Amino acid sequence: MGNSIFSKFTPKEPKFFPILKEMSEVMVKAADLLIEFISHYDHSTAADYYKKIKEQEKKGDVLANRVFDELNKTFITPFDREDINQLSSRMDDVTDYINSCAKRMVLYNPTRMPESAVTLANLIKDGAVCIGKAVDELDVLKKDPKHIIAYCHELHEIENKADDVYEHFIIDLFENEKNGVELIKLKGIMYELEKATDVAEYVGKIIKTIIVKYA
Secondary structure, three states: OHHHHHHHHOOOOOOHHHHHHHHHHHHHHHHHHHHHHHHOOOHHHHHHHHHHHHHHHHHHHHHHHHHHHHHHHOOOOOOOHHHHHHHHHHHHHHHHHHHHHHHHHHHHOOOOOOHHHHHHHHHHHHHHHHHHHHHHHHHHOOOOOHHHHHHHHHHHHHHHHHHHHHHHHHHHHHHHOOOHHHHHHHHHHHHHHHHHHHHHHHHHHHHHHHHHHHO
16 A cells, blocks of 8 residues: 555656656757858847747747656656756756847847857867767666766867857957947857857756766
């Protein structure tokens, strides 16, 4: 009788992992759209791209809210509630920054998008893919953590590459951009791109915390 009652409070499946996986897929989709948006930048199509990216951002918000709701309904969770909530929140933040960059491109309407913006967008996608692979490993973390550890290291390397791209861009921008308004526009957009990789790395740090506790 006691076991029957307890089973009602025990999750029959790792419900959080599929939601987190779906969140990573949303990130990748948003990153793909951003790469396409920047690579074929044209003000006439900017609003359409932003709308598509915004749709992904909304999906991410819904999924993050689902994680929060499930945490409140689940008696036993695979990891600490705070860690799961932090993980989903920061994953959602990556998509938020992708959306923020697209929004700024529409609002600022720069005359051009630099090649380094494409590079940063590709690094964001690399980070999103890496997060997805790490999330896939969460349910086997206790058995074999080596793959997930490698993905966390990869996220750190991606962020370092993004820092280098951003810093070189800023140096070139201040040396060669003569239009002050254009300088401000591009600096703001590139900052959002770089911040997305920062948040992706922070996702890796949260996963490392989970590894320390449970591997």
